[in-house]
Amino acid sequence: MKKRPSTVCPIVYALDIWGDPWSLIILRDVLIHNKRHYREFLASREHISTNILSARLQSLVEAGLLVKIEGDSNRAQTMYRPTQKALDLFPVVFAIMHWGLKYNPNTDMTIPIMQELQADEKGLEMRLLQNFDDVNPNISQ
Amino acid sequence: MKKRPSTVCPIVYALDIWGDPWSLIILRDVLIHNKRHYREFLASREHISTNILSARLQSLVEAGLLVKIEGDSNRAQTMYRPTQKALDLFPVVFAIMHWGLKYNPNTDMTIPIMQELQADEKGLEMRLLQNFDDVNPNISQ
DNA sequence: ATCTGTACTTGCATTTTGCAAGTACGTAAT
DNA sequence: ATTACGTACTTGCAAAATGCAAGTACAGAT
Numbered sequence: 001m002k003k004r005p006s007t008v009c010p011i012v013y014a015l016d017i018w019g020d021p022w023s024l025i026i027l028r029d030v031l032i033h034n035k036r037h038y039r040e041f042l043a044s045r046e047h048i049s050t051n052i053l054s055a056r057l058q059s060l061v062e063a064g065l066l067v068k069i070e071g072d073s074n075r076a077q078t079m080y081r082p083t084q085k086a087l088d089l090f091p092v093v094f095a096i097m098h099w100g101l102k103y104n105p106n107t108d109m110t111i112p113i114m115q116e117l118q119a120d121e122k123g124l125e126m127r128l129l130q131n132f133d134d135v136n137p138n139i140s141q
Numbered sequence: 142m143k144k145r146p147s148t149v150c151p152i153v154y155a156l157d158i159w160g161d162p163w164s165l166i167i168l169r170d171v172l173i174h175n176k177r178h179y180r181e182f183l184a185s186r187e188h189i190s191t192n193i194l195s196a197r198l199q200s201l202v203e204a205g206l207l208v209k210i211e212g213d214s215n216r217a218q219t220m221y222r223p224t225q226k227a228l229d230l231f232p233v234v235f236a237i238m239h240w241g242l243k244y245n246p247n248t249d250m251t252i253p254i255m256q257e258l259q260a261d262e263k264g265l266e267m268r269l270l271q272n273f274d275d276v277n278p279n280i281s282q
Numbered sequence: 283a284t285c286t287g288t289a290c291t292t293g294c295a296t297t298t299t300g301c302a303a304g305t306a307c308g309t310a311a312t
Numbered sequence: 313a314t315t316a317c318g319t320a321c322t323t324g325c326a327a328a329a330t331g332c333a334a335g336t337a338c339a340g341a342t
Contacts, residue, residue: 045148053290075337215309
């Protein structure tokens, strides 16, 4: 899909940012599994290759979904963390998970988050959001 | 992305079915704009090309999201209509629209559905679902 | 000094997409 | 009856994206 510089449709806008086959998997790892390092993304079951991971991280940073935080004089400290724009994808990610859960007979229900998603989605979101207080301090109450 | 025959993750399952750049645009047209004919999909702003449209329709039928209804002896009557599996994507589509609405400054808010989505999402879903009573009769009350 | 781990980049084969054209069939107009 | 037109596709080919393997650069540990 050729990049459309500006679209009038919110769905196309979204797809242009994270509609490729890999970006949403990275975002899943960030949002749900609290991953932040290159090595962690590489370790996912889906086996993304290094060049694609690199390109996707860069485009997500450009799109304002992730910020790259580099350690001083040590690349191994580099972290990718979500912005509010990425955190606002929680409802999307949860909606997709609900759908996948309903229709994928191979879903691994022993993953703790799966149970929690069905039992208390809002609570799950609240809990996961706390992982990002360092980057996007939430008004706690 | 190579097709993964079975995945344990509901998100990857979903992406394998409609995670390419075009399928969700077709589903948007089916679910939101009530399109059903090849010619209608071709007429979308996004200008999908004929070979891709053909391939995507076929794969969505195979995945059980659409059914192809052929007229007798006239190809121009061919229709593609959503199954329940596709109708269950309404929450996903709405979640994506909400996100796109928030971050896409070019969203055309004069499209009636945009206003309605923000004002009364559930009502919008109910109304749109009535378009598919022929295919998936809903329990009305 | 060497080895290991990490975050990348590069090269190249394979696959997917984008565009233009063509085909097959049915209906409508002359 | 013949021609033209609309519709739902398929085919061919160039361009782009992906997948895989290998290589590079640098920091910390041994």
